[in-house]
Amino acid sequence: MTATIPLPNHWVCLYPQNDRAAIEASTIVAVSPDNRGLAYADGFFTTMGVIDGQILWDDYHYQRLVSHSDALQFDINPSELMAVLTLYAEQLEQGMLKLIVTRAAQDIRGYGYTPTVFGSACEIWLKPSVMRVSTALQLTLPDGALVPMQPAAAAICLSSQIACLPSTLAGLKTLNRLDNVLASGELQQIKAEPLASAIAKTLSEGLLRDMSGHWVEGTMSNVFYQLADKSLSEPTKLSNDYENNDNYLTTLTTGQWYTPSMAQSGVAGVMRQVLIDALSSTACPVEIRPLADEDLPRLTQLFFCNALRGIMPMSSLTLLSGEVVDF
Numbered sequence: 001m002t003a004t005i006p007l008p009n010h011w012v013c014l015y016p017q018n019d020r021a022a023i024e025a026s027t028i029v030a031v032s033p034d035n036r037g038l039a040y041a042d043g044f045f046t047t048m049g050v051i052d053g054q055i056l057w058d059d060y061h062y063q064r065l066v067s068h069s070d071a072l073q074f075d076i077n078p079s080e081l082m083a084v085l086t087l088y089a090e091q092l093e094q095g096m097l098k099l100i101v102t103r104a105a106q107d108i109r110g111y112g113y114t115p116t117v118f119g120s121a122c123e124i125w126l127k128p129s130v131m132r133v134s135t136a137l138q139l140t141l142p143d144g145a146l147v148p149m150q151p152a153a154a155a156i157c158l159s160s161q162i163a164c165l166p167s168t169l170a171g172l173k174t175l176n177r178l179d180n181v182l183a184s185g186e187l188q189q190i191k192a193e194p195l196a197s198a199i200a201k202t203l204s205e206g207l208l209r210d211m212s213g214h215w216v217e218g219t220m221s222n223v224f225y226q227l228a229d230k231s232l233s234e235p236t237k238l239s240n241d242y243e244n245n246d247n248y249l250t251t252l253t254t255g256q257w258y259t260p261s262m263a264q265s266g267v268a269g270v271m272r273q274v275l276i277d278a279l280s281s282t283a284c285p286v287e288i289r290p291l292a293d294e295d296l297p298r299l300t301q302l303f304f305c306n307a308l309r310g311i312m313p314m315s316s317l318t319l320l321s322g323e324v325v326d327f
Contacts, residue, residue: 014084015124016104035123037102040111041176043122044068046270048097049133049308053090055097056133057307058082060270068172074101075119085126092128096308100125100175139311141278142253147271148310153204155302156318157215160186164211164264171262173269183208184219199318205304207317210265215291217260221304221312222272224259225291228298253282255301258289270307301327 036042046064049056065078088097104121106113113120138146160183164170187206205218217223257279262268276286296319304312317325 011125011127013123014081014126015122031125032105034105035102036105036113037100037123037175041174042072042113043100043102043175044072044173045098045100045175046173047308048085048089048099050089050092050095050097051133053093055085055089057270057274058086060273060307061085064173064270068101069119071168071172072103072174073115073119074103074122075116076101076122076124081124088126088128092130094133095128095130096133098127098129102175133308139252141275142282143278145274145278147274150204150309150312152313152315154199154202154316154318155205155207155218155304155314156187156190156200156203157296157320158183158186158206158208158219159320160206160208162208162210162216162265167263170264171266171268173267180208180219187219199316199324204312205314212264213293214260215293215296216262216266218304221306221309222259222267222269223291223302223304224257224272224275224286225295225299225303226255226257226301227295228300229256253279253284256284257286257301258291259286260291261288269305271305271310275305275311297323297325299325299327 031038033039044064046061048058048061055061062078062082065076065081068074069076069078085097085099102123102125103113104123106120108114133148137149137151139149140146160179162179162183183206187203190200190206191203193200205221207215207223208217208219210216215223259272259276260266279286296317299317302314302317304314306312313327315327317327319325
């Protein structure tokens with residue numbers, strides 16, 4: 001696999017490179033309707049932020065390549081692929097790399113594929129995009145890692161639901177994200193309503209249930225939360241004092257944080273795992289715990305997170321009943 005650097009905002013096929021000259025000229029490579037990612041969502045993707053020519057959380061993205069290729073039986077060399085992505089990141093300097101991996105076309109008609117000892121051959125696509133990755137406000141985690149932190153915003157419980165999946169697929173960032181697409185559409189519709197409330201106009205994320213009724217994640221992010229606890233005289237808050245990094249660290253390491261399980265639904269995100277690992281050696285490691293309807297009025301803190309935006313603290317959550325829980 002040989003890396004060549006394309007112009008920004010072009011999809012390029014890293015593998016197989018059937019037409020080297022076309023790729024070196026940064027020509028957009030067409031995707032056939034027979035592509036299994038397009039036809040069956042037979043693949044996965046990961047989105048990587050790039051700052052100063054470095055892939056953020058590259059070791060976690062590497063683990064995603066390993067885990068997803070094993071789970072989906074793809075023949076991928078994760079170390080070689082990460083080396084190529086590193087070269088693109090160095091050229092991009094600041095922006096985003098989106099990687100899509102699909103199973104190669106099969107001789108068998110329909111859904112079937114021929115498994116091999118090393119896994120199925122793949123098509124690997126990459127889109128480098130020049131964009132600003134927010135770094136103005138950063139939180140230093142207990143392990144020394146820096147995580148972007150966004151201004152506080154509002155969230156809402158959505159009526160859209162995400163699918164419960166078999167254990168072999170739950171938590172994976174597969175190409176089948178239609179439930180998230182519909183949920184994102186519901187969120188945008190709420191924000192665009194002519195008579196939308198003041199809170200609705202400040203919405204940045206929606207909270208989603210799976211088909212079992214548990215609240216699992218956001219439309220594009222994972223969720224962490226705290227519950228009312230009599231042992232805490234004052235609920236901890238993710239402060240908006242953006243100039244006080246020590247305050248951020250205190251609020252994140254004070255009190256018990258929970259995050260829902262990804263064992264039957266949702267995406268086990270990179271930033272979710274970064275935070276779980278960073279807090280694992282503190283007095284209150286993150287606990288994996290379901291978030292049920294009866295928990296929502298007891299929430300004292302809530303934030304969403306993903307690998308590009310970091311931590312997104314919420315100032316309020318609007319429930320399905322219309323009740324607003326303020327933090």
